[in-house]
Amino acid sequence: MALDKTGYPPLDFETFYNIIDGELSSTQNNVRYGINPFTLEKNPAVPVSSLHDVDRAVEAAGRAAKSWAEVPWDTRVSAIREYANAIEDKAEDFARILMMDTGKTVNLARDEISTCIQYLRGFCQLSLPSEVIEDAKERKVVTRYTPVGVVAGISPWNFPVQVACTWMAPAILTGNAYIWKPSPYTPYCSLKFAELGQHFFPPGVLQALSGDDDLGPLLTEHPNIQMVSFTGSTPVGKKVMESCSKTLKRVVMELGGNDPAIVCANVDPVSVAIKIASVAFCHSGQICIATKRIYIHEAVYDAVLAAMVEFVKTLKLGSGEDAYTGPINNKNHFEYVKDLLADVERTKLTVATGSTKPPSDMGGYYIVPTIIDNPPDDARVVVEEQFAPVLPLMKWSDEADVISRANNTNMGLGASVWSRDMDQAERLGKQLQAGNIWINTHAELQTSAPFPAHKQSGLGTAMAVDGLKACCNVQTIHTRPADGTT
Structure with a gap:
């Protein structure tokens, strides 16, 4: 041979x-x-x-x-x-x-x-x-x-x-x-x-x-x-x-994971928005440790939301080197995501960018990257692991309250805190119930560091x-x- x-x-x-x-x-x-x-x-x-x-x-x-x-x-x-x-x-x-x-x-x-x-x-x-x-x-x-x-x-x-x-x-x-x-x-x-x-x-x-x-x-x-x-x-x-x-x-x-990210009031809104969205929408959100729930301090909420919307609008769908993300992997999950988006429409949640419908001009299992503006904590798009390019952003003002909301899930794979105040970041991070905590980053792994999981x-x-x-x-x-x- x-x-x-x-x-x-x-x-x-x-x-x-x-x-x-x-x-x-x-x-x-x-x-x-x-x-x-x-x-x-x-x-x-x-x-x-x-x-x-x-x-x-x-x-x-x-x-x-x-x-x-x-x-x-x-x-x-x-x-x-x-x-x-x-x-x-x-x-x-x-x-x-x-x-x-x-x-x-x-x-x-x-x-x-x-x-x-x-x-x-x-x-x-x-x-x-x-x-x-x-x-x-x-x-x-x-x-x-x-x-x-x-x-x-x-x-x-x-x-x-x-x-x-x-x-x-x-x-x-x-x-x-x-x-x-x-x-x-x-x-x-x-x-x-x-x-x-x-x-x-x-x-x-x-x-x-x-x-x-x-x-x-x-x-x-x-x-x-x-x-x-x-x-x-x-x-x-x-x-x-x-x-x-x-x-x-x-x-x-x-x-499964339903990773929260807590964004504090002292961040650079544009920088943080791009970093979080880059992880959340990578591979159409089909990553177990992608950021899936974003809690943003009310003082910077509007600025982070606006920056993230502008960035997400630039993300190209497709397969080539100029594309950022591709389709959903399979029909079963594609149908689940469509149903999740239909629920967004039924419950009249605010879509900041994106769409509740798949693009009509693409033949694969494509979903448009979509941001949901400040949905209630009991919305399906918040409670369930979307595993899709559908991202809810919520406001917070009190540290104890946001920790409670972030931990209110039976999942505990990862979580991140974004702050220029490292004492604050570490204080919040230690209270999060997840196996992997990232400070001012997310989803970084290496073979020399354990990768544990908490809860279910x-x-x-x-x-x-x-x-x-x-x-x-x-x-x-x-x-x-x-x-x-x-």
């Missing part, structure tokens, strides 16, 4: 397979087709996995996990680094497929691939050595971390490869085998990521299974899978947890050493000298 410039067999980005035990695997006529969010045309066929496919993958993963766990840490690090280099070599091809997958603009697709590479390399800089608790003549106590075995990763449709890398890399690095289940809406880039990985990991260490909504339960209930990582909505997360409980699987979840936004902690530990069993060894020894 001819090799491409990277030294590996070229990837065929037109046909898509499961990856089972180091090989491409089809399901013959049992296939499904994704939809391109830009054009609403059918994407290529992908497999619909059956229990037979799951059993084959789990059996291969079980075998691989035993031998991979014995591979030295540095060797596993080298394999992941080489894998990251190969992804980088094919970054443009992956970005093109990711656009077809997700509806991301070309710049956002490139950014997701670049972030995946950063994550893979970043995790390789971490370590998880044994910890000596006590080392005395009469007793030694050591804690070490051993791989759980087979990890199934269920990834979302909004960031299908980036989110998967937050669990795939730690799982493989710590000596586990990883079975990747992409969303039925966005399987394409994930399958090719896994296919490329076969050049760097032994058969069974990294596998991928495409399927429909029936595939997830086959993994979460499988008796020979020891851990499930899930990223998605809170309602589905509850079902995943219930399913995993049948076999007492380890489960880690990153679920998740379970367990991703990233950093905490993410490595989540993929491991903790083992404590207590040692005393044998009788008669000194």
